[in-house]
Amino acid sequence: METMQNVVIRFSGDSGDGMQLTGTQFSNTSALMGNDLSTFPDFPAEIRAPQGTVAGVSGFQVNFGSSEISTPGDEPDVLIAMNPAALKANVGQLKKGGTIIANMDAFTDLNFKKAGYESTPIDTHELDGFQIVKANITTQTVEALKDFDLDSKSKARCKNFYALGMTYFMFHRELDATMNWIGQKFGKKPILVEANVAALKAGWNFAETIEASIVRYEVKAAEIGKGTYRQVNGNTATAWGFIQAAQKANLELFLGSYPITPASDILHELSKHKNFGVKTVQCEDEIAGICSAIGASYGGALAITTTSGPGIALKGEAMGLAMIYELPIVIVNIQRGGPSTGLPTKTEQSDLLQCMYGRNGESPMIVVAASKPSDCFEMAFEASRLSLEHMTPVVLLTDGYIANGSEPWKIPDLSKEFTKITPRLVDRLGVEAEGYQPYARNEHLARTWAIPGMEGFEHRIGGLEKAKDSGNVSYDPANHEEMCHIRQQKVDLAAENIPLQEVEGEESGDLLVISWGGTYGATHAAVKKAQEEGLKVSLMHLKYISPMPKNVESIIGNFKKVLVPELNLGQLVNILNAKFHCKAKGYNKVQGLPFKISELVEAIKTELK
Amino acid sequence: MSEMPTYKKKDFVSDQEVRWCPGCGDYAILSAVQLAMTKIGRKREDIAFVSGIGCSSRFPYYMNTYGMHTIHGRAPAFATGLKTHNPNLSVWVITGDGDGMSIGGNHLIHAIRRNVNMNVILFNNEIYGLTKGQYSPTSQMGLVTKSTPFGALDRPFTPGSLALGAGSTFFARTIDTDPKHMQEVFLAAEQHQGTSFIEVFQNCVIFNDKVHDAYTNRLTRDDHTVRVEHGKPMIFGKEKNKGLVLEGFTPKVVTIGENGVTEEDIIVHNEKDINNANMLCRLEGEGVPAPLGIIRQVEAPVYDAQVEAQINEVTEKKGAGDMAKLLHAGDTWEVK
Known part of the structure; x- marks a missing residue:
């Protein structure tokens, strides 16, 4: 038994193999057992892409651990490959020394060809350095269900629960949550409840019987803040x-x-x-x-x-x-x-x-x-x-x-958080109907909101330029210019109503990483790692982009260099350079995939060389 | 709730200067709508006019009600959102043959298909006016315009047939030279539950003058139009002696008193009969009249009312939503 801080596991198979469901079950169980985790479903655009081909591979990656988890993980430790295509699509990303659970029933000549293999990759040098767990997942599932009054196709369909059962044994997962879920999902067809539960347990038992040839891991619950999750x-x-x-x-x-x-x-x-x-x-x-x-x-x-x-x-x-x-x-x-x-x-x-x-x-x-x-x-x-x-x-x-x-x-306490929004409806603000000016404004240049049904506030709005205050159609040149300024200033003034920007790490240093949007998990983990290695790097993750928090410019000024990782060819970096002339550099990737922590750490180091 | 005020036409006239060309048919339609508003039994603040882009779409600016001048062709979509959010409103869409039949054709047919309870008035002058005179999707083939100097090659839409194809529950046609008829049709449209689609033959004095002349000219109009009314025979003509009969599936004009034809032989208008409505929208040929009036009116489920009903039904069953409960539903775990 090995104790691990975190494990990355990737379930992979045909898009009809139920891998999304299997991965979700594994994640739910791990969450209930107190792990921190992050998941990454990765599937083709086609609902049922050609069976057995690399294009049709559907994957679900989950990273779970006993410490903070901020991304689904760079490299899987364990790959469940339901067919050769799943192996082909993922083996390149698998961690050195990682484990592959292969469904040997699907490793047939026909499937090798579909996946682009000449012959079986199992037991070849191609897989040197990996632990291979061979399991006849399909036939063993059907065998385990031999006494059930189901056709063999329906029996074979339970194979994802067999695979899940194997992983539950390997990672000390409890079966209860998934069994409850199966009960709810298939409640109307009791035979399917029993069959899927039987497949889940059969997978567990099989893994237990071959325990000698597989590594069993323990991932303890994470220490995270008190509360209901x-x-x-x-x-x-x-x-x-x-x-x-x-x-x-x-x-x-x-x-x-x-x-x-x-x-x-x-x-x-x-x-x-x-x-x-x-x-x-x-x-x-x-x-x-x-x-x-x-x-x-x-x-x-x-x-x-x-x-x-x-x-x-x-x-x-x-x-x-x-x-x-x-x-x-x-x-x-x-x-x-x-x-x-x-x-x-x-x-x-x-x-x-x-x-x-x-x-x-x-x-x-x-x-x-x-x-x-x-x-x-x-x-x-x-x-x-x-x-x-x-x-x-x-x-x-x-x-x-x-x-x-x-x-x-x-789960947030809604009696304390997310409590207040003040819409600018005229009846709530006590605006008089007499002489109503729909485009009159407050100190933030926000107008008021009168809605149909309100007596005396009848007014018309349109896409033509408006006269200031009244909102009537106006082609006056000076008015148009003023209105363009007002609408821009209104957006700028929203900065008064958003939180100040926070920085992760020191308030000044050699390098400021500026990220935005969904890359946070990776940039957060990468910057943390670089800080642990002694680099003077901090993270500024922007959630408000237009307008930006008022202190963004001064934060940028405290760092010698700025690096902006983005999953594009450089968009925020251009905005920052145009606004603040900060000579920020981009680090860009457009592969349809999220950043890996390791590549960002590398980028940070390169920048500081 | 304040009492229902008594309105005069001027109560619906906004303070904005009307800027259509002198002699434009839009003036008469605006006036008829303002008069109709005094009779529909709705408070001014509960009425909203929604338009797209084009000459006719300036309409909301001239109505002293709530109003939205939106973007080209999309008025039915805005109106669908407004009405679905607040089913209590009386919602009127103002559109033209370019706005409603060309760029906005999709939104129009889907509003009609859903049967949102609103009224759509299509000003059909068979030309683009605001862009200065290109042919439109309702222009007749061969029409010479700036963009078709050798004649238009496209086959035109028949708005009524398009609406019926989309499942229209109310289709009427009226004409800008007959204020009384327009008002009657607008009132009937407001009373109808569902999307009331009204085509108004409207004249563009600048770019397509007299396009509807046969239907408006004192000398020809009685012989070129037939006023249809539910339950009444389709009789027309200066002498009130012409009528429509069916020969097989094909309508034919006959003269009462000739060849043994009597009033009993004339088709009686049935606004519930889809075949009758389809036939009327497709009337064409020498001496065949254009129908005016309510061509189709049937009851069908109304979208916005159903949205409201479904919300009430689900709320009754589940109880009013509780956010904290929602966040705690399903699998949760406690970290101590």
Whole structure:
């Protein structure tokens, strides 16, 4: 038995093999056993890609440990390969000396060819240095279920639970949570409950009988802050953050959306919660998604729209309209690999500049970004708060990596946190109907919000330039210039209403790493590691990008060098250099994959050489 | 709740100067709508006009109600969001043949398909006005415009047929030269539960003048239009002696009193009958009249009402949502 601080395990198979489910079960069990963890589901865009091919491989990686876990891990310690393609796709990333559990039933001539192997890679030099655990997972599952009144295909389908059972033995996991889950999932078909539980136990027993040939690990519970925890992924946390915001603003939540990967899960989640008064409209297209939301916003809703990839391009014109209307709306963009259709199921950070500037005319808006799955709750709440209090559209950026990834989340005490949003509705502010000026403003240049149904506040809004205060159509040149300035200043002034920027590490030093969005886990861990090695490096992770916290410039000034790692070809780095002339350098990667901690540590060291 | 005020037309006139070309058909439609608003039994603050882009889409600025001038073609989507959020509002979409039939065709058919309880008025002048005179998706083939100097080659849409194809529950057609008829149609539209789609034959004096002349000209209009009313025979003509009969599936114009044709032979308008509505929208040919009036009106589930009902139903079943409970639902664990 080996005690490990953390273990990275990757479940991998055909996209129909149930690997996402298996990985999720493993994560849930580990979370319940007190480990800190981070997950990374990685699957093809096709629902059932060609069986047995590398393109069809679906993976789920989980990093769990007894200390702080901030990413799903650079290199798996253990790979479960349900077929040769899964081996081929992943063996290059496996840690030296790592373990491969191979489903030998799928290692057939036909499958070798499909995966691009000449013949079996097992017992060849290709796998030198790895521990190979050979298991006839499919036939043993069918054998274990021989007394069940099920056809052999249905029996074979239980093989993912057999594999899961093996890993539960190897890592000392408890079976209860998964058995409960199976009971709930298949409750209507008792025979499937029994069969899957039997497969799970058979896998455990098999691993126990071959104990001599496999290493058994122990990963103790992590020491983390007191409280009640749950697992959450980014999309769920985003959806919940908006419900919380609507409740605290005392407004109805309205979502206008069009299904698109990987944003659709927010639509799914919000559609469940009708008893919170949430209205969701699945629209005819991306444009109607945002337009219906703007309509609802004019009507007094906390209105949001969700999208990804090319969807954000389609929404551009309506975003500009919401900007000149000065109505509250949150546009959620779950960034994915681009351009165009790009890599729908992969992650990237390449929409920042489009969200900042991608509209006709001078069209500033607030842009915020969530840093990790659980942070999506906070940033959805924050995006709503800023939108409602400053009467402006807000873009909330997340990405495929944190949207689908999950982690333990200390459930916030809602009586103390996320408690207050003050919408600028005329009845709540006590604005008089007599002589109402829809575009009169407060000290932050935010206008007031009068909605249909309110007597005496009837007014018209439009996409044509408006006269200051009255909002009537105006083509006056000087007025147009003034209005452009006002709308920009309004966004800038939101900086008065956001927290000051924090720095991880010393307030000054040789190198400041500036990151934003879903790369936080990796940049946080890399900077920490570099600090432990004695380097004078600190991390500034930006969650508020437009406007930035007021102290960002002075922080940057305290460091000799600035490094900006991004999953794009350099977007924030350009904004920083344009704004602060800080000669920041980019460290960039666009592979549809998140950063590895090791590559960032390397980049930091290179920068400080 | 304050009492329902008695309104005069001027109560619906905004303080903005109307800027359509002198002689534009839009003036008459604006006036008819303002008059209709005094009769629909809704408070001014509960009425919202939503438009896209184009000459007709300036409309909301001139109405002293709530209003949104939005972006090109998307008004039905904005209106769907507004009405779904607040089903109590009386929502009116103002669009034109370019805005509604071309760039916004998708949103229009989906609003109609969902049967959102709102009214859509399509100003059909068969031309692009605000962009200065290009042919539109309802222009007749061969029309010579700036962008079709040798004649338009596209086949035009028939707005009524498009709406019926999308499952329209209310389709009516009226004409900008008949204020009384317009008001009647607008009132009926407001009373209808669901998307009421109204095509108004509207004249553009600058770029497509007299396009509807046959239907508006005193000398020709009675012989070129037929006023349809539910339960009444389709009789028309200066002498009120022409009518429509079916020959197989094909409508044909006959003269009552000739060849043994009597009033009993004339088709009786049935607004519930989809075949009748389809036939009316597709009337064409020499001497065949254009129908005006409510061509189709049927009851069907209304989207925004159903959204509301589903929320109430689920809330009744599950109880009002509790955020703390939601966050603690499912697997949780305690760290001590």
